Amino acid sequence: xxxxxxxxxxxxxxxxxxxxxxxxxxxxxxxxxxxxxxxxxxxxxxxxxxxxxxxxxxxxxxxxxxxxxxxxxxxxxxxxxxxxxxxxxxx
Numbered sequence: 667x668x669x670x671x672x673x674x675x676x677x678x679x680x681x682x683x684x685x686x687x688x689x690x691x692x693x694x695x696x697x698x699x700x701x702x703x704x705x706x707x708x709x710x711x712x713x714x715x716x717x718x719x720x721x722x723x724x725x726x727x728x729x730x731x732x733x734x735x736x737x738x739x740x741x742x743x744x745x746x747x748x749x750x751x752x753x754x755x756x757x
Contacts, residue, residue: 688728691720698751699732706747711737718748 687694696718703709717733730752734744 688720689722695720695751698754699748702747702751702754
């Protein structure tokens, strides 16, 4: 099962590098997510088991799909981890 995470909206003034990384579904986001998940006590997931797909909806909106719920996270927990990982990359 995959959880569809809330849309990520990038302002028009957002950095072109971040926008390019999102459009390209860059592996840096998966690395950032694994890093954030590593902060959760007793939670271990192999990179090869983690699914993270970023899709562009329009010029400013992106959708993120992940399989984190299949590893026991709630939808809300999954959303917070994904949001945190994407925001770390945006900074």
